[in-house]
Amino acid sequence: MVLPDTEAPSAVAAVQDTGASRVLHHPSGRPWIVGDWSATELVHAAAGGVHVAVLGHSSADLTTLRRHVERPDGADIGPLADRLDGSFHLLVSAHGTVRAQGTLSGLRRLHHARLRGVPVLADRADVLAELTGQSVATERLALRLLHPLPHPLTLLPLWTGVASVPYDHSALLAPDGPVRTVRRWRPPAPRRPPAEAAEALGAALERAVAARTACGGLVASDLSGGLDSTPLSFLAARGPGELLTVTFGSVDRLHDDARWADAAAAELPGSRLLVGADTLPAMFAGLEHPGEQGDEPFAWTRTRARDEHVARELGTRGARLRISGEGGDEVLQLMPAHLRMLARRHPVTAARQLHGHRARLRWPLGRSLRALADRRSYRDWLADAAEHIEAVTPPPGTTLLGWGMPPRLPPWAGAETIRTVRAQVLAAVAGAEPLAPEHAQHQMLHMVHHSAAAMRQAVDLTARVGTPYTVPFLDDHVLEACLAADPALRGTPFAYKPLLTRAVAGVVPAHLLRRPGKGDFSPDAHEGLARHRRQLADLTERSALAEAGLIDAASLRRACVGLYPPGTSYAALDATLGCEQWLRARTAHRTAPAPAPASASAHGGRGTGGRTAGTSTEPIPGGH
DSSP states (O other), rough: BBOOSSHHHHHHHHHHTOOOOEEEOTTTSHHHHHHHEOHHHGGEEEETTTTEEEEEESSSSHHHHHHHSSSTTTTOOOHHHHOOEEEEEEEEHHHHHEEOOTTTTTSOOOOEEEETEEEEHHHSSHHHHHTOOOOOHHHHHHTSSSSOOOOOGGGGOSSSSOOEETTEEEEEEEEESSEEEEEOOOOOSSBBBBHHHHOOOOHHHHHHHHHTTOOOEEEEEEESSSSTHHHHHHTTTTTTSSSOOOEESSSSSSSHHHHHHHHHHTTOOOOEEOOOOOTTTTTTTTOOOOSOOOOOOOOOOGHHHHHHHEEEHHHTTEEEEEETTTTHHHHHHHHHHHHHHHHHHHHHHHHHHHHHHHHHHHHOHHHHHHHHHOOOHHHHHHHHHHHHTOOSSSOOGGGGTTOOOOOOTTBOOOOOHHHHHHHHHHHTTTOOOOSSHHHHHHHHHHHHHHHHHHHHHHHHHHHHSSSSOOOOOGGHHHHHHTBBBBBBHHHTTSSHHHHHHHHHTTTTTGGGGGGOOOOOOOOHHHHHHHHHHHHHHHHHHHHHHHHHHSHHHHHHHHHHHHHOOOOOOOHHHHHHHHHHHHHHHHHHHHOOOOOHHHHHOOOOTTTTSSSSSOOOOOOOOOOO
């Protein structure tokens, strides 16, 4: 939590009562940053009236920060953010004013609220809600049943008295007055030539991984043999620590991850951990226990038990962190909407790529051309989408040539849920602006934000039970490098992630970059769903969402134990189960007896509370 540089004894006392274990102070000596973090996550420097702090995985060191705060413009964190790599919160307190920012992906967020009349920031909305006495807004929880949740509704916390700082903004805390947000970033124009774009991405990835491995120790890295995890493993091998690669099995005997991972492991140093499908909890395991939840529903509920199992196993082996290739699809996969940009500059190339997309995705020519000719603004698109949120028939794939896939509610959503969700989407239309002017860039940023919402929850839960999870592909500089690449290279349907293969050529042996796709974990999801039908049925018998009037329990039960509704993706079930588990945990927390006062001090406070704190599409990559 972040406090302004002002006399606010009651607000400070409330924050300190959370049991947070660490405090940084303003130049005035007043409390500034309060929370829980490890020694390796913080770099802090001060000079005169300027204090700067970096919290997270970063390339920052004391020398770099000291040089910055000693400059005449040391209060401006923009130049410092440009020089740092990794995933972190960046904060400065200078001359009575605080400036703070998270990451562009939304993996590291900031929220704000008024506590005892004082504006405060926090990376966890639920912490602010509890301190300010807020109750969950049921209508906002209903929104989370939408898939995908459209922008700007992704920025709405589940409490009306708490607001989010947009990911491309900084927050300003003055000694008096409300929190102000200032835009700090705009998407780059996608015009960087192929060779330059590949070089920029390669350098950004190298620095992103180095920011995580610089502290040494045992570093675990996922190794599926795919084009996301494999380059990260080779980059991690360059660090000062010891490498432990981790490969996961599948119930599908034809799954080819193992073959490619074995080939990559033969070229890498360090040790290896093979986690067979028979040793992993099945997907959808553990649904009867919601566990500790964050400030929003966890979209990867189906793999939660697996993530915890792996975190514990890596923790027993002494791994300091686990590097994951998640996020690679979001920033690197081809985006058909790039054809809109491409047609203006390279019409022949655009026509050829449209033919490739149509062949791959079986799109009719007429429907494809009509989608490309659609000139609706983002506001008009969102308004139209609101009118069809309960549609049973899935939207045509050619919607990917526009602003993206329209949101849909699952068939088990209640009538009142449909009404209130539609009303909220329509209410957001007036102020809705796309995340980027270009359709493809908007889609990419929306997917990044959507997936980062799940990844930040995965970071939290793995840190609570063992080795924490980290995703270099969602670092700001990596994201920018991908956005800036010419769509003729990045969006082609004739090669798999060509920008990445060019970027890591020379780092990864050439034969490992020839993999034409990735493993599909859909069989694992089907097997897990079949194995846990009884638990899912029990869940629907006493559904917290049904008690809140948000879903029809009988309809959900039929989907779980009978024929799954045609045209409804598993992502819709993921969203529902995430909301169900989240609401159950909140209800249990409200009804649990208060702990004895002595127990808090005996255990040193909240431990993993304070600082710790998209959804997957079919097919299911990496088990998510």
